[in-house]
Amino acid sequence: MILVLSQNDIEATTIEVTDWLDFYKADYIRMNGDDLLGRGAYQLGLDTSYLNIGTRTIALADIGVVWFRRWTSTDFSSYFQSPEQEDAQKDINEYLKKEYFATSKALFHVLKDKHWLTDVTFSTPEKFSLLQSARDCGMRIPETIICNNLSSLLTFERDYPNGVITKSISDVKSIRISGASYVPYTARISGKMQREETFHPILVQENIEKQFELRVFYLAGEMYAMAIFSQADSRTAQDFRRYNMDCPNRVVPYLLPEDIQNRLKELMDRAGLNCGSIDLIKSKNDDYFFLEINPVGQFGMVSHPCNYQLEKKVAQYLIEKDDEQ
Amino acid sequence: MENEKDKFKLYASCLLTKGALRSTICDVQREKFEFIPNILYEILTEHDGSTIEEVVGIYGEENKDTIMEYFDFLKKNDFLFLTDEPERFPQVSLSTPHSAHITNCIIDFDRNSPHDLASIVPQLDALNCKSIQVRYHYDATIDELESQLTAITNSKVMSCYLLLPYCNCYQARDYIRLLDIHQRIRHITLHSCPQDAVLKTDDESIGLRVSLTEKAIDPEKHCGDIGPEHFRINLRLFSESNTSNTCLSHKLSIDKEGYLKNCPSMPQQFGLFGHLSLKEAIEKEGFRDYWKIKKDDIDVCQDCEFRHMCTDCRAFRSSTENRYSKPLKCDYDPYTAKWGDRTKLKKSKPEQSEKIKTATN
Ligand code: SF4
Numbered sequence: 001m002i003l004v005l006s007q008n009d010i011e012a013t014t015i016e017v018t019d020w021l022d023f024y025k026a027d028y029i030r031m032n033g034d035d036l037l038g039r040g041a042y043q044l045g046l047d048t049s050y051l052n053i054g055t056r057t058i059a060l061a062d063i064g065v066v067w068f069r070r071w072t073s074t075d076f077s078s079y080f081q082s083p084e085q086e087d088a089q090k091d092i093n094e095y096l097k098k099e100y101f102a103t104s105k106a107l108f109h110v111l112k113d114k115h116w117l118t119d120v121t122f123s124t125p126e127k128f129s130l131l132q133s134a135r136d137c138g139m140r141i142p143e144t145i146i147c148n149n150l151s152s153l154l155t156f157e158r159d160y161p162n163g164v165i166t167k168s169i170s171d172v173k174s175i176r177i178s179g180a181s182y183v184p185y186t187a188r189i190s191g192k193m194q195r196e197e198t199f200h201p202i203l204v205q206e207n208i209e210k211q212f213e214l215r216v217f218y219l220a221g222e223m224y225a226m227a228i229f230s231q232a233d234s235r236t237a238q239d240f241r242r243y244n245m246d247c248p249n250r251v252v253p254y255l256l257p258e259d260i261q262n263r264l265k266e267l268m269d270r271a272g273l274n275c276g277s278i279d280l281i282k283s284k285n286d287d288y289f290f291l292e293i294n295p296v297g298q299f300g301m302v303s304h305p306c307n308y309q310l311e312k313k314v315a316q317y318l319i320e321k322d323d324e325q
Numbered sequence: 326m327e328n329e330k331d332k333f334k335l336y337a338s339c340l341l342t343k344g345a346l347r348s349t350i351c352d353v354q355r356e357k358f359e360f361i362p363n364i365l366y367e368i369l370t371e372h373d374g375s376t377i378e379e380v381v382g383i384y385g386e387e388n389k390d391t392i393m394e395y396f397d398f399l400k401k402n403d404f405l406f407l408t409d410e411p412e413r414f415p416q417v418s419l420s421t422p423h424s425a426h427i428t429n430c431i432i433d434f435d436r437n438s439p440h441d442l443a444s445i446v447p448q449l450d451a452l453n454c455k456s457i458q459v460r461y462h463y464d465a466t467i468d469e470l471e472s473q474l475t476a477i478t479n480s481k482v483m484s485c486y487l488l489l490p491y492c493n494c495y496q497a498r499d500y501i502r503l504l505d506i507h508q509r510i511r512h513i514t515l516h517s518c519p520q521d522a523v524l525k526t527d528d529e530s531i532g533l534r535v536s537l538t539e540k541a542i543d544p545e546k547h548c549g550d551i552g553p554e555h556f557r558i559n560l561r562l563f564s565e566s567n568t569s570n571t572c573l574s575h576k577l578s579i580d581k582e583g584y585l586k587n588c589p590s591m592p593q594q595f596g597l598f599g600h601l602s603l604k605e606a607i608e609k610e611g612f613r614d615y616w617k618i619k620k621d622d623i624d625v626c627q628d629c630e631f632r633h634m635c636t637d638c639r640a641f642r643s644s645t646e647n648r649y650s651k652p653l654k655c656d657y658d659p660y661t662a663k664w665g666d667r668t669k670l671k672k673s674k675p676e677q678s679e680k681i682k683t684a685t686n
Pocket of ligand 1 (some may be wrong): 620630
């Protein structure tokens with residue numbers, strides 16, 4: 001049986017993949033992260049052999065493969081409400097959130113011997129270690145530092161005539177400001193913008209002059225690449241996520257050279273990932289620069305414009321792995 | 326990097342269609358199209374990946390100005406880019422596999438219809454059907470709609486489109502309430518409304534989900550219109566039209582009497598709902614015959630530059646005997662590149678937006 005881990009809301013990719021699972025009459029069950037917060041009774045232990053998911057009870061031994069797509073959509077900041085005691089509400093909710101994630105980890109642990117598509121029992125390497133591995137695998141990477149002071153920033157900047165950029169060191173987090181959500185994006189910076197001698201640590205990277213960006217969906221050794229012509233538009237020149245609705249960037253299928261594919265495969269193997277979205281830049285000098293990997297990346301945005309049918313391929317992969325078990 | 330040595334390449338999202346007199350470029354990403362001369366179609370298909378200089382070499386210096394003009398036009402519209410590695414930019418695949426046996430279903434009701442949504446929807450679920458259009462041939466009440474549509478609440482049907490006659494007994498708030506209860510209703514069209522009918526509301530979004538038209542629509546006859554206002558430019562339709570029928574493929578219909586058909590307006594029926602399952606009906610001999618008739622197989626359409634943005638119609642065709650004849654309600658002639666009088670006279674009137682009035686106005 002295939003266990004699909006996703007989130008409560010209508011999640012387009014989960015639905016598209018499970019439609020294919022239905023089409024192939026595959027045996028699967030979907031569990032959402034918030035099921036652990038729901039009313040359905042469950043119990044986890046080191047010797048657990050049955051899982052309660054909603055109204056169903058599944059023998060652990062029947063699960064052949066686990067697909068991790070998404071997890072929770074619960075907003076823990078208002079999970080427990082105590083309007084009179086705001087500080088208590090905040091602390092309690094932070095604690096409940098931690099407890100919830102630890103419970104989730106316990107569940108993943110119980111499933112750790114299963115075949116996973118995006119194994120979350122295995123922690124994702126952080127930025128520096130990925131950049132290091134990428135370089136060790138023969139990929140070019142933009143020169144990168146993390147610093148907290150103006151003089152380092154200015155010295156670093158001096159070496160790069162094309163300027164430098166800054167982006168998130170960890171995963172991007174959306175920030176709510178009076179009801180609207182904002183997501184940090186990659187931006188050009190200059191030491192001149194900085195007034196303080198020291199500041200909160202930031203990641204600074206040499207700016208690579210792009211021909212185009214590449215987003216590569218990686219699935220068990222296969223690579224599906226899409227070129228994003230973000231250069232033409234000043235809004236998206238640094239970060240194509242700053243989407244221009246009226247005139248979207250050109251996105252087209254792209255074939256990666258074999259040697260780049262081999263290097264990326266080695267990198268994914270080293271990082272212990274069998275699935276993910278890899279971001280690259282094809283520079284004006286014709287080099288391929290590695291930027292980052294998002295292990296649970298959106299693949300609909302690559303699949304649909306390039307008509308790669310990735311949802312179908314993921315479903316087929318899950319069925320194949322489940323049959324092998 | 327852009328110099329004379331660079332090779333040109335159309336972006337894979339800009340797709341060409343050759344017609345008898347002229348061709349089109351469908352920009353499926355930005356959902357628009359432009360006409361191009363057939364000679365440019367030839368340049369872009371036969372010499373894709375060459376340099377502009379090479380093209381000038383082939384067509385002769387005397388045509389250089391025209392060729393340069395063509396390329397300026399293509400660059401201005403951002404249809405084309407220059408690269409020294411054209412072989413790394415493959416075409417988008419035009420295959421359209423479906424994860425559903427039926428992707429869309431039309432269900433008609435009149436007062437005496439023997440079928441009901443509660444028994445149809447579970448069967449549609451088994452076919453993975455995601456979209457339905459429900460057409461009422463009578464003035465169904467909102468209470469009726471509300472209770473019938475509970476059938477889709479926990480089903481696989483993610484979008485539902487309704488067509489019914491206007492009734493002056495309802496206000497905007499009644500429709501808002503219905504849309505609120507049944508979020509999966511994407512759109513409601515109310516036809517035969519009096520000239521002065523308006524829906525007053527302060528909810529601006531309702532205009533997107535409800536439209537009013539004065540036209541009296543007989544669902545079985547009104548369908549099949551073809552004209553520029555019906556063209557859609559997207560990769561799904563473009564690729565689907567290359568391989569299958571853009572109206573009937575993966576469609577199932579239940580007419581007001583309960584007969585299972587490809588389309589309610591077609592005479593052929595494959596049994597009565599309730600006497601056989603939907604699955605049995607679509608597996609019957611002949612049910613899928615029309616699915617495979619693509620634009621390239623249809624008389625006249627096969628020479629039309631609009632054929633991959635135009636939806637087909639097999640119910641109303643210029644010859645009842647010939648399955649491959651052109652849709653009856655199209656008066657375009659690709660051999661002269663002219664529309665007939667019917668299309669020319671049609672005024673595009675934005676009825677619906679005017680008929681939904683926000684109270685704040
Ligand atoms: S001739 Fe055919 S393809 Fe062209 S507009 Fe008419 S119906 Fe559509």
